[in-house]
Amino acid sequence: MRALAVAGSLLRRGGVEGCARVVSTALLESIARSRPASTSSRVADDDDGDAHRTPLLGLGVDALTKLAKEHGQPGYRGKQLHDAVYSHRKEAIEAITQIPEAFRSSLRASGVHVGRVRPIDVVAAPDGTKKVLLKLRCGSVIEAVGETRRRRFTVCVSSQVGCAMRCSFCATGRQGFKRNLTSDEIVNQVLALEDVFGRRATNVVMMGMGEPLMNLKEVLRAHRCLNRDVGIGGRYFTISTVGVPNQLSKLAAHKLQATLAVSLHAPTQELREKLIPSAKAYHVDDLLEDCRLYKKSTGKRLTFEYTLLAGENDSPEHARALGRLLRTRVGRGSHVNLLPWNPVTGAEDAHARPSKTAVKRFADALAKERGVTFTVRRTRGLEADAACGQLTGSFVRKGREAGVAV
Numbered sequence: 001m002r003a004l005a006v007a008g009s010l011l012r013r014g015g016v017e018g019c020a021r022v023v024s025t026a027l028l029e030s031i032a033r034s035r036p037a038s039t040s041s042r043v044a045d046d047d048d049g050d051a052h053r054t055p056l057l058g059l060g061v062d063a064l065t066k067l068a069k070e071h072g073q074p075g076y077r078g079k080q081l082h083d084a085v086y087s088h089r090k091e092a093i094e095a096i097t098q099i100p101e102a103f104r105s106s107l108r109a110s111g112v113h114v115g116r117v118r119p120i121d122v123v124a125a126p127d128g129t130k131k132v133l134l135k136l137r138c139g140s141v142i143e144a145v146g147e148t149r150r151r152r153f154t155v156c157v158s159s160q161v162g163c164a165m166r167c168s169f170c171a172t173g174r175q176g177f178k179r180n181l182t183s184d185e186i187v188n189q190v191l192a193l194e195d196v197f198g199r200r201a202t203n204v205v206m207m208g209m210g211e212p213l214m215n216l217k218e219v220l221r222a223h224r225c226l227n228r229d230v231g232i233g234g235r236y237f238t239i240s241t242v243g244v245p246n247q248l249s250k251l252a253a254h255k256l257q258a259t260l261a262v263s264l265h266a267p268t269q270e271l272r273e274k275l276i277p278s279a280k281a282y283h284v285d286d287l288l289e290d291c292r293l294y295k296k297s298t299g300k301r302l303t304f305e306y307t308l309l310a311g312e313n314d315s316p317e318h319a320r321a322l323g324r325l326l327r328t329r330v331g332r333g334s335h336v337n338l339l340p341w342n343p344v345t346g347a348e349d350a351h352a353r354p355s356k357t358a359v360k361r362f363a364d365a366l367a368k369e370r371g372v373t374f375t376v377r378r379t380r381g382l383e384a385d386a387a388c389g390q391l392t393g394s395f396v397r398k399g400r401e402a403g404v405a406v
Contacts, residue, residue: 053137055115056085057191058184058225071106073099086229089191091116115184119192132192136161136185140178142209144189146197154203157189159219160210165242165278167263169307169351171344172209181210183221190226204232207240207261213247220254234258240305242276243287252297260298261337262291263305266313267321275313288329295330303335308359310341310352316365323369332371338363339377 056064065078077099084096091114093104119132129147136142145156163170164177189208190201204226206212212219219239226232234257241247242263251260264284266272272279295302304326308314326334341353354362359376366374 053111053113055113055182055184056081057115058182058187058221060225060229067112068103071103071110073103077103082229085114086231089195090114091118115188116191117185117188119196122196130193130196132189132196134189134192138179142181142185142189144193144208146193146201148197148199152202153197153199154205155190155193155201156205156208157186158208158210159186159206159212159215163210164214165211165276167242167265167276167278169265169275169309169341169344174344177210180215180218183218183225186218186222187225187230190230190232201230201232203236203238205238205240207238211242211244212239213241213244213251216247216250223256223258238303242278243282243290245282245286248290248294249297252294255298257300259303260291260294260300261303261305262287263307264322264336265305265307267318267325271313275309284325285329288325292330295333301333301335302330303337305337305339307339307341308354308362310354310358312351314354314358314362316361319362319365320369323366323372327369327371334372336366336372336374337377338366338374 056067059067059082061078061082063078064081065075068077068081069075080098081096084090084098090096093108093113096104096114117134117136120135121133122130123133124130127147129145131143131145134142134144140161142158142161144158147154147156158181160180161178162175163172165173167173190204194201206219223237223239227234227237237256237258238261239251239256239258240261240263248260263276264272265275266284269279269284272284291302294300306313306322322336326336338359340359341351343353344351363374363376366372
């Protein structure tokens with residue numbers, strides 16, 4: 001269940017033996033679907049336990065107009081539904097008083113609901129970062145994070161319940177994979193954080209729980225809704241990936257304005273496999289070749305995420321190897337985000353946060369590599385377990401104590 005559900009590039013590297021290391025996407029998805037679902041949830045709409053209910057959240061004007069006509073209503077009712085969900089932020093069908101009561105009753109009778117889920121807990125860090133816990137209709141718990149910097153309000157959202165990529169230094173990866181999120185569940189995270197902060201999001205970062213490219217269809221739907229219906233500019237999105245064979249070309253075909261952030265974390269295949277077991281399915285040379293083609297196809301600069309782990313990947317030698325790797329495999333213009341590791345419950349014995357001196361030595365060495373720029377990211381949300389790599393930590397413990405499926 002924890003294996004990476006992709007095998008594309010292994011045929012050209014490890015043949016059948018290599019492919020045996022991973023599980024097919026279809027099998028992984030069938031495992032996720034086979035898990036029993038709980039219907040208890042703190043939601044804005046009344047929940048009748050029907051797993052086939054249709055959310056309005058995520059639908060655009062055209063789809064809502066079609067829905068209205070299917071219920072015998074004039075087309076302009078679709079625009080009223082759109083305004084109610086996205087402009088007035090109505091959370092329940094009964095609250096949409098712009099439409100007739102008979103239409104509301106018809107929607108509810110057919111299983112239509114708004115799709116909003118309210119946070120069941122919020123934790124704030126001293127720096128203003130806030131992490132929300134959202135209990136889904138199936139009973140599972142996900143987390144999303146918001147942070148403000150002057151005029152910018154960035155939300156970090158999840159794309160899956162859990163994660164199959166198994167990064168050893170990440171709290172979510174240690175929890176395993178449960179299921180993909182639907183587009184409305186992704187969009188709801190943004191609206192929930194906007195409610196908590198009392199302001200509209202300016203940036204969306206898909207770096208929360210899960211691997212976005214393993215749920216590309218729903219991630220793209222959510223992106224379209226957040227851009228078109230919620231009104232967040234296309235170039236203010238970032239989609240993160242640890243690398244999934246054959247998916248970068250699919251993403252490139254959509255010609256998004258979004259930034260692609262590749263979680264690299266190591267300059268060699270051997271070290272990357274140690275830190276990210278799923279990397280066995282996608283050799284770093286193949287990953288970076290696909291990155292080069294993505295950059296060529298989209299014209300977008302790539303960013304690479306590099307978590308610094310004391311004594312493992314944080315030496316000046318690692319920095320020089322990283323610079324050479326990106327320059328030779330991807331070309332000039334790559335940008336690296338250096339992220340000192342944030343402590344994760346259960347991984348304290350396996351990893352350690354590097355000292356400021358070690359971070360500076362790594363940065364100084366990388367600065368001498370031509371064609372590569374970098375930023376040392378300042379940790380935010382650490383006290384709320386909301387920093388990079390910490391999602392699911394404290395809230396998973398709270399959820400289990402409360403009898404929530406996590």
